[in-house]
Amino acid sequence: MTTSATDHRAAADAAGSGGLRLLDVTLTLGDGDTAVTALDHVDLTVAPGEFVAVVGPSGSGKSSLLAVAGGLQRPTSGTVHIADTELTALSDKERTAARRRHIGFVFQQSNLLASLTVREQLLLPLHIDGRLDAATRARADELIEAVGLTHRTGSRPHQLSGGERQRTGLARALMTSPAVLLVDEPTSALDRVRSAEAVRLIAEQTHERGTATVMVTHDTAIMDAADRVYEMVDGRLS
Numbered sequence: 001m002t003t004s005a006t007d008h009r010a011a012a013d014a015a016g017s018g019g020l021r022l023l024d025v026t027l028t029l030g031d032g033d034t035a036v037t038a039l040d041h042v043d044l045t046v047a048p049g050e051f052v053a054v055v056g057p058s059g060s061g062k063s064s065l066l067a068v069a070g071g072l073q074r075p076t077s078g079t080v081h082i083a084d085t086e087l088t089a090l091s092d093k094e095r096t097a098a099r100r101r102h103i104g105f106v107f108q109q110s111n112l113l114a115s116l117t118v119r120e121q122l123l124l125p126l127h128i129d130g131r132l133d134a135a136t137r138a139r140a141d142e143l144i145e146a147v148g149l150t151h152r153t154g155s156r157p158h159q160l161s162g163g164e165r166q167r168t169g170l171a172r173a174l175m176t177s178p179a180v181l182l183v184d185e186p187t188s189a190l191d192r193v194r195s196a197e198a199v200r201l202i203a204e205q206t207h208e209r210g211t212a213t214v215m216v217t218h219d220t221a222i223m224d225a226a227d228r229v230y231e232m233v234d235g236r237l238s
């Protein structure tokens with residue numbers, strides 16, 4: 001057995017205990033002369049409660065990494081494991097269900113609905129799933145407090161600052177107690193001080209709630225809060 005195969009065996013074992021694991025993942029986009037290798041043999045393990053940052057320039061493959069790790073896109077080859085589930089072995093329908101159950105996304109644009117209050121943004125997905133009970137409402141209030149927005153519970157997005165919108169997006173992503181939290185450039189709309197605060201809050205919530213968190217960014221200045229930092233260049237992670 002080669003070293004690499006041994007590593008992969010250990011990786012697959014570790015995946016059974018939770019967290020996120022990408023094994024030898026390659027993603028090719030487009031075809032023929034225009035084909036691009038967006039992810040090139042990527043291996044990545046993130047344990048529960050660990051905060052990993054991936055830094056890289058525009059076009060290096062960061063969005064592709066999140067899309068594949070989050071089950072939004074099937075890799076060309078390789079496997080993705082989340083909690084006890086091999087995402088890449090599932091049908092499209094099963095993968096969607098697993099994504100909703102196990103993964104929280106925080107996107108660059110917080111994608112809040114204009115007509116809903118902060119509290120309603122958190123409750124909506126569970127309302128749609130018919131899971132809106134007293135425990136869910138209590139969880140929403142607990143998360144709103146955890147991200148420091150109790151005084152904004154009844155505010156709508158246009159009444160919130162960029163940082164407050166980001167924090168609402170984070171609280172919403174945590175509503176389902178996801179095993180994995182995927183964060184896309186949380187700081188682009190924020191100034192330096194608020195960027196550092198946003199990243200610290202993500203780190204704190206990761207450690208407290210035991211999510212396996214991956215944050216992608218091109219901003220190398222805000223990496224202090226991460227447990228590990230990887231660099232992405234031309235689809236390769238190092």
Ligand SMILES: Nc1ncnc2c1ncn2[C@@H]1O[C@H](COP(=O)(O)OP(=O)(O)OP(=O)(O)O)[C@@H](O)[C@H]1O
Nearest residue numbers: 029030036038056057058059060061062063064065
């Ligand atoms: N649908 C597509 N077809 C072909 N190539 C694509 C497609 N989507 C992305 N790419 C290419 O794949 C590579 C990786 O793109 P990706 O969006 O993952 O990078 P990124 O690091 O997230 O960039 P940014 O920081 O600008 O968002 C880039 O070269 C991009 O041009």
